[in-house]
Amino acid sequence: MNRLFKRHVNAIEVNKIPRKILNNGNSIPCIGIGTFGSDLYGPNQVAEAVVYAAEYGQRFFDCASVYTNEKEIGEAFQVILNGGVSRKELFIASKVWNDMHAEGKVIASCEKTLKDLKLDYLDLFLVHWPFPNFHPPGCSVDSRSPDSKPYNHDSYMIVWRQMEKLVERGLVRSIGTSNMTIPKLEILLRDCKIKPAVNEMEIHPHFQQPNLYNFLEEKDILPIGFCPIGSPKRPERDKTELDTVDIEDPVIKDIAERLGVHPAIVCLKWAVQRGHIPIPFSVTPSKIESNLKCVLDSEIKITEKEMYEISKIDQNCRLIKGQVFLWEKASSWEDLWDINGVIVK
Numbered sequence: 044m045n046r047l048f049k050r051h052v053n054a055i056e057v058n059k060i061p062r063k064i065l066n067n068g069n070s071i072p073c074i075g076i077g078t079f080g081s082d083l084y085g086p087n088q089v090a091e092a093v094v095y096a097a098e099y100g101q102r103f104f105d106c107a108s109v110y111t112n113e114k115e116i117g118e119a120f121q122v123i124l125n126g127g128v129s130r131k132e133l134f135i136a137s138k139v140w141n142d143m144h145a146e147g148k149v150i151a152s153c154e155k156t157l158k159d160l161k162l163d164y165l166d167l168f169l170v171h172w173p174f175p176n177f178h179p180p181g182c183s184v185d186s187r188s189p190d191s192k193p194y195n196h197d198s199y200m201i202v203w204r205q206m207e208k209l210v211e212r213g214l215v216r217s218i219g220t221s222n223m224t225i226p227k228l229e230i231l232l233r234d235c236k237i238k239p240a241v242n243e244m245e246i247h248p249h250f251q252q253p254n255l256y257n258f259l260e261e262k263d264i265l266p267i268g269f270c271p272i273g274s275p276k277r278p279e280r281d282k283t284e285l286d287t288v289d290i291e292d293p294v295i296k297d298i299a300e301r302l303g304v305h306p307a308i309v310c311l312k313w314a315v316q317r318g319h320i321p322i323p324f325s326v327t328p329s330k331i332e333s334n335l336k337c338v339l340d341s342e343i344k345i346t347e348k349e350m351y352e353i354s355k356i357d358q359n360c361r362l363i364k365g366q367v368f369l370w371e372k373a374s375s376w377e378d379l380w381d382i383n384g385v386i387v388k
């Protein structure tokens with residue numbers, strides 16, 4: 044990456060970004076930025092956005108090997124670190140993909156991520172999905188791989204034991220889960236040596252997941268919310284007729300109008316005030332700025348009454364349904380989410 048780090052003239056004061064303390068004593072900034080460019084933005088564009096975000100004061104970056112841009116983001120981190128930002132100021136997360144769940148593979152995946160990101164440790168490493176199921180890039184959302192399997196706890200524990208080893212070896216400071224359900228977490232909590240510090244999950248005003256959210260709070264596991272704005276630019280193949288649009292909700296729009304901000308900002312401020320960590324994606328400088336700035340702007344405050352109103356607009360509308368991870372005998376994508384409180388096998 045042919046670029047020097049140049050602190051933004053209006054950069055926010057990094058030490059004023061509130062941090063949350065995880066159950067292992069480590070701390071995490073109260074907002075991050077996603078790095079999944081999907082079909083829209085290539086690796087270099089996302090890497091440029093990472094540098095720009097850091098120049099503006101962003102310190103938490105949510106990466107993943109499956110986003111196929113970690114090498115370029117590694118170059119971006121070099122620019123940021125060479126520009127005078129200390130490693131300990133940054134909070135860098137990544138995730139092991141579903142094809143690297145076998146014995147030895149989780150550790151190999153983390154080592155590859157560290158090499159690509161040019162780091163010697165990660166602040167957070169997540170199990171991206173609780174299934175070893177994957178699909179070729181670009182396949183149809185309805186296709187089912189004959190190798191796909193329902194959840195298997197013994198297999199998950201093979202993954203988790205390696206996650207624990209990564210902490211013991213000092214390659215990773217905190218470990219966590221993603222796309223989990225209450226019954227899956229219950230048996231993980233029963234069997235783990237190191238409990239997850241976070242669970243990364245879909246959270247936006249139209250998909251609040253109150254039961255899982257309360258469960259996590261009770262167990263002192265911090266929710267990180269993906270698709271915090273309702274992922275308005277996700278590919279058409281990931282949309283269904285029943286999907287609702289958070290930033291078009293009249294309650295969100297009214298609050299945005301009162302505050303003089305884009306409805307996306309209301310979604311983010313709601314997340315921060317509710318207490319979970321949103322990780323909005325953007326490569327657009329003005330959006331990167333407004334997403335971070337709103338956290339510190341005391342004039343952008345959602346009132347208690349408005350927080351209550353937002354709690355009432357939940358549509359239980361899951362956007363990332365996970366169809367491509369279904370096994371042949373599964374009946375529908377809902378099987379991935381244990382909606383009756385029992386692990387679907």
Ligand SMILES: NC(=O)c1ccc[n+]([C@@H]2O[C@H](COP(=O)([O-])OP(=O)(O)OC[C@H]3O[C@@H](n4cnc5c(N)ncnc54)[C@H](OP(=O)(O)O)[C@@H]3O)[C@@H](O)[C@H]2O)c1
Nearest residue numbers: 077078079269270271272273274276307323324325326327
């Ligand atoms: N753990 C998991 O399984 C998982 C799953 C999905 C996502 N994630 C993570 O979550 C991140 C975010 O998810 P996402 O990208 O799907 O959804 P999102 O953050 O809800 O939506 C991103 C889109 O919103 C637009 N946007 C951002 N800020 C805006 C603003 N202030 N005003 C208006 N529009 C704004 C962006 O527009 P522009 O494109 O114009 O900038 C971008 O295309 C991902 O990048 C990834 O890191 C994790």
